[in-house]
Amino acid sequence: xxxxxxxxxxxxxxxxxxxxxxxxxxxxxxxxxxxxxxxxxxxxxxxxxxxxxxxxxxxxxxxxxxxxxxxxxxxxxxxxxxxxxxxxxxxxxxxxxxxxxxxxxxxxxxxxxxxxxxxxxxxxxxxxxxxxxxxxxxxxxxxxxxxxxxxxxxxxxxxxxxxxxxxxxxxxxxxxxxxxxxxxxxxxxxxxxxxxxxxxxxxxxxxxxxxxxxxxxxxxxxxxxxxxxxx
Amino acid sequence: xxxxxxxxxxxxxxxxxxxxxxxxxxxxxxxxxxxxxxxxxxxxxxxxxxxxxxxxxxxxxxxxxxxxxxxxxxxxxxxxxxxxxxxxxxxxxxxxxxxxxxxxxxxxxxxxxxxxxxxxxxxxxxxxxxxxxxxxxxxxxxxxxxxxxxxxxxxxxxxxxxxxxxxxxxxxxxxxxxxxxxxxxxxxxxxxxxxxxxxxxxxxxxxxxxxxxxxxxxxxxxxxxxxxxxxxxxxxxxxxxxxxxxxxxxxxxxxxxxxxxxxxxxxxxxxxxxxxxxxxxxxxxxxxxxxxxxxx
Numbered sequence: 001x002x003x004x005x006x007x008x009x010x011x012x013x014x015x016x017x018x019x020x021x022x023x024x025x026x027x028x029x030x031x032x033x034x035x036x037x038x039x040x041x042x043x044x045x046x047x048x049x050x051x052x053x054x055x056x057x058x059x060x061x062x063x064x065x066x067x068x069x070x071x072x073x074x075x076x077x078x079x080x081x082x083x084x085x086x087x088x089x090x091x092x093x094x095x096x097x098x099x100x101x102x103x104x105x106x107x108x109x110x111x112x113x114x115x116x117x118x119x120x121x122x123x124x125x126x127x128x129x130x131x132x133x134x135x136x137x138x139x140x141x142x143x144x145x146x147x148x149x150x151x152x153x154x155x156x157x158x159x160x161x162x163x164x165x166x167x168x169x170x171x172x173x174x175x176x177x178x179x180x181x182x183x184x185x186x187x188x189x190x191x192x193x194x195x196x197x198x199x200x201x202x203x204x205x206x207x208x209x210x211x212x213x214x215x216x217x218x219x220x221x222x223x224x225x226x227x228x229x230x231x
Numbered sequence: 232x233x234x235x236x237x238x239x240x241x242x243x244x245x246x247x248x249x250x251x252x253x254x255x256x257x258x259x260x261x262x263x264x265x266x267x268x269x270x271x272x273x274x275x276x277x278x279x280x281x282x283x284x285x286x287x288x289x290x291x292x293x294x295x296x297x298x299x300x301x302x303x304x305x306x307x308x309x310x311x312x313x314x315x316x317x318x319x320x321x322x323x324x325x326x327x328x329x330x331x332x333x334x335x336x337x338x339x340x341x342x343x344x345x346x347x348x349x350x351x352x353x354x355x356x357x358x359x360x361x362x363x364x365x366x367x368x369x370x371x372x373x374x375x376x377x378x379x380x381x382x383x384x385x386x387x388x389x390x391x392x393x394x395x396x397x398x399x400x401x402x403x404x405x406x407x408x409x410x411x412x413x414x415x416x417x418x419x420x421x422x423x424x425x426x427x428x429x430x431x432x433x434x435x436x437x438x439x440x441x442x443x444x445x446x447x448x449x450x451x452x453x454x455x456x457x458x459x460x461x462x463x464x465x466x467x468x469x470x471x472x473x474x475x476x477x478x479x480x481x482x483x484x485x486x487x488x489x490x491x492x493x494x495x496x497x498x499x500x501x502x503x504x505x506x507x508x509x510x511x512x513x514x515x516x517x518x519x520x521x522x523x524x525x526x527x
Contacts, residue, residue, distance in 0.1 A: 050436065078438030093429070097245075101430045104244055105437040 001025055001061060002047055002158070002189070008055030009042055016042070017212040018055060029180040029190040031205060031217040033197050038213040040193035041085060044160045047191065048080050049073040078105070081156030083147045085163035095122070095138075096131040098150035106154030114153070121149035124179070126172065141169045158189045165194050173198050177219075184221045238439070238447035242423055245430045253419055254459065260412060261463020261507070262470070265500070267405055269468050272499055273486035275356050276398030280484040281390060282314070282356040287364065288381040289350040289371045293321075297348070303376055304350045310370060312363035314355040320348045347378065356486075361391060413510045420452070420518025428522065445519055449512040456511025460504040468500070 001023065008018035016039045024030050024047075034040045045051035047058060049065040058065045065073045099118045103109040109117070115131075122130050125145035135143060144167040151159065165176055177200075180190045197205070197217060205217035243250055274280065289307070291300055300318045308316035319327070324346040329335065338345055352367060368382040383390075424431075435441055468491050475481055475488040482488075490496060 048436075074438040074440055076438070077436065080437070082436060097430075101245060101433050104241065104430075105434050105439060 001059075002191075003059045004047065004053075004056065005059065006056035007043075007046060007053045007058070009039055009046075010054045011039075011042075020056075020212045020214075022047075022211060022216070024189060024191055025218075026189050027184055027187045028221065029184040029219040030192065031197050031201065031219060032191065032193045032214050033195065033208070033217070034193070034214040036195060040195075040214070041162050043214070044082070044162055044191070044193050048082060048160055049076050079157045081151035081154065081159040083144060083151055083159075083161045083164050085167070093135045094131070095127070095133050095135065095146045095150075098135070098146060099131070099153055102150040102153045109153070117153055118149075121152055122146070124175075125149045126175065140167045141172065144168050145172065156188070158191070159183065161190070161192045163194060165192060165198065166196075170198075173201075177201065181219060181221055184219070238444055240451050241444065241448060242427065242451070245427055246423065249423065249426070253423075254455070257412075257416075257456075257459050258463055261460050262466045263463075264405070264408055264412070265460070265464030265467025265503075266471055267408070267467075268464065268503055269471050269491060269496065269500070270485055271401045271405060272496060273490050274401075274484055276401045277394050277484075278359050278398065279356040279486055281394050282354055282359045283483045285354065285359065285383070285390065287352040287354070287367055287371070287383075289352065289374075289377045290379040290381065291348045291350065291376055292378045293347050295348060295376045299376060300348055300350065303374060307350060307352055307367070307371065310367055312354050312358035312367055314353045316350055316352045318348065318350050321346050324349055359391070359394065361387065409506075409510070412507075413514055416511060416514035417518050417521070420515045421521045422518075424519045424522035445516065448519065449515040452515035453508040453512035457504045457508035460507035461500070464500045464503060 003024075004020065004022035006018075007020045007022070009016040010018075032040060032043065042051065046053045049058070049060075052066045057067055060076050063069075063072055065076060096118065099114060099121075103114045118131055119128075122128060125148060127133075127142060127146055127149065130138075130142070130146065135146070138146065144164050148161070148164060165173065168176060177198075180192070183190055197215075201219060202208075202217065205219050208215035208217045210216075289303075291303075297318070297320055300320070304316045304318040307313055321344045325339070325344050328346055350371075352371075354363060354367070364382055364384075364387060368380050368384070371377050371380045431441075431444060434444060471485075472488045472491055475485060
């Protein structure tokens with residue numbers, strides 16, 4: 001459970017938002033929407049333990065990220081995956097490099113295992129054989145999907161995605177929809193921040209909870225189907 | 232919440248090709264530096280060359296029996312600064328004189344050898360100092376059998392000054408190359424830290440402590456620096472060994488190849504490798520700091 005209590009951010013001489021309360025339960029896919037410049041990226045940074053809020057606190061499993069042990073905050077960040085809205089554009093960086101450093105952050109994965117999983121994950125996000133491609137030569141959609149696949153290599157318990165759905169484009173929404181719900185069903189938590197939610201997802205998510213400038217949706221998680229049982 | 236990330240050889244794992252190039256360059260550099268280090272160490276600058284050419288001559292009285300003269304030579308050879316002490320009897324001295332000044336045979340016309348016997352004393356290269364020469368000369372002068380001691384005291388200070396200058400010049404040039412390694416290494420480390428800045432930021436964002444990353448980078452640099460310096464010095468030493476075997480006349484200036492295996496030589500090689508390890512770690516730390524602050 002990730003909880004934000006009375007969160008406030010004061011930026012550019014004004015109050016961006018203040019007194020916001022959030023509660024993101026485990027094993028669920030959450031969708032946070034908000035207008036441009038409402039502080040969605042900032043909210044994700046605060047929830048990941050990267051940026052201390054100007055007011056309030058974030059609790060993860062009951063422990064404060066900002067007022068508690070620094071090692072706990074680091075351990076929390078280590079268990080998180082993050083796909084930023086602005087992906088890297090280093091001229092020399094390849095898709096394979098993303099996986100290499102993701103593996104390093106995850107405590108080291110054997111070379112053969114990494115390559116095997118890299119191929120499978122890239123195929124899953126529609127980027128078969130992209131390991132040697134340069135990031136700078138990829139489209140926004142491809143960059144986002146490559147980053148997502150690289151993060152999934154480590155198997156993060158919590159996945160933060162900033163503008164991924166919009167960046168990936170309509171043809172990949174179905175794939176992302178299935179992926180996020182599958183991750184949640186396996187016990188992971190997914191938190192997405194977007195300007196707007198795809199219509200079908202909004203319908204499935206039901207009424208959002210308004211929190212300051214944001215709308216928070218909880219996406220429905222399908223029940224696990226047990227093979228062999230009579231329908 | 233997650234297992235501890237191993238950060239050993241992090242640069243190697245993130246960027247192999249540039250690191251391989253750097254490593255090959257450093258290895259070749261340490262081969263040359265190791266060759267120079269061992270040459271300097273064995274030769275002592277110009278000490279071995281000068282010690283090979285410098286000798287103290289103790290001219291004996293005319294009536295000294297050979298047995299006593301040889302006994303004295305043995306005692307002199309036992310003095311700490313002395314490398315060798317050889318007795319030449321009057322007959323051998325006369326022959327040497329004639330080789331040096333041919334045509335002076337008539338000087339022995341009366342049938343009596345005018346040359347006295349003498350002891351030629353060579354000083355160890357590492358003990359070629361004014362104090363040690365004075366020690367040997369004064370010890371000889373106090374012996375009644377000795378008529379005169381020729382130690383070249385009037386030009387010895389100039390010889391020793393030249394020896395000192397050659398010593399400092401040799402080690403100065405060596406130190407300059409080592410400092411050059413440090414400066415170039417720091418620039419390389421900075422360049423690598425800048426090139427991998429995205430990777431490091433990625434890791435920090437995912438809970439890897441910056442301090443731990445900096446420490447392991449420096450530790451890896453130290454270990455690889457030590458291994459490279461040791462391997463380079465060993466290769467340079469091997470080359471020097473073959474060089475001395477191929478050109479034995481160089482032994483007079485540098486020393487015998489067997490000296491390369493003396494414990495003292497090995498200890499200096501290990502110390503050198505440790506020094507390189509420290510410099511490599513410092514270059515890594517400073518390179519990281521410079522990359523972070525954006526300075527050159």
